[in-house]
Amino acid sequence: MEAKKSLLTYAGLKNLEEELEHLKVVKRREIAGKIKEAREQGDLSENAEYDAAKDEQRDIEARIDQIENILKNAEVVVEDEVEFDKVGVGCKVRVHDITYDEDLEYKIVGSTEANSLEGKISNESPVGKALIGKKAGDVVDIETQAGEMKYKVLEIGPVA
Numbered sequence: 001m002e003a004k005k006s007l008l009t010y011a012g013l014k015n016l017e018e019e020l021e022h023l024k025v026v027k028r029r030e031i032a033g034k035i036k037e038a039r040e041q042g043d044l045s046e047n048a049e050y051d052a053a054k055d056e057q058r059d060i061e062a063r064i065d066q067i068e069n070i071l072k073n074a075e076v077v078v079e080d081e082v083e084f085d086k087v088g089v090g091c092k093v094r095v096h097d098i099t100y101d102e103d104l105e106y107k108i109v110g111s112t113e114a115n116s117l118e119g120k121i122s123n124e125s126p127v128g129k130a131l132i133g134k135k136a137g138d139v140v141d142i143e144t145q146a147g148e149m150k151y152k153v154l155e156i157g158p159v160a
Contacts, residue, residue, distance in 0.1 A: 093124030
């Protein structure tokens, strides 16, 4: 089965590479120290510190595998090549929420970079999917879990 391509902006790629390096270099060493300390306490059958350290080690290795798979299947969106005549991955879009009469700003990113607290929405999310390909002035109806939303695209520009 062909692995799914992960769309990433250059910044997202750099963040994942830095996280991977940190996990491999720093966190692996930290967890090895914790496991060593726990082993030195003796009986491992009832050693909560040892169990917790092994659980943390498993989580770290799972995240390393996840990041490596994302990077292996990454397709990087080069921001310099993104055109701003219509909404696409790697651009910032300002919209007017007609329902709530407020302006909102989103950065359209690949699903692995999405973070609603930072205003980064996935191109695969209902809002992202509806906005992709739209131009300034377009009005978009979006069906979300929260109900029907209506946005007017005000402006499209670079993420920076």
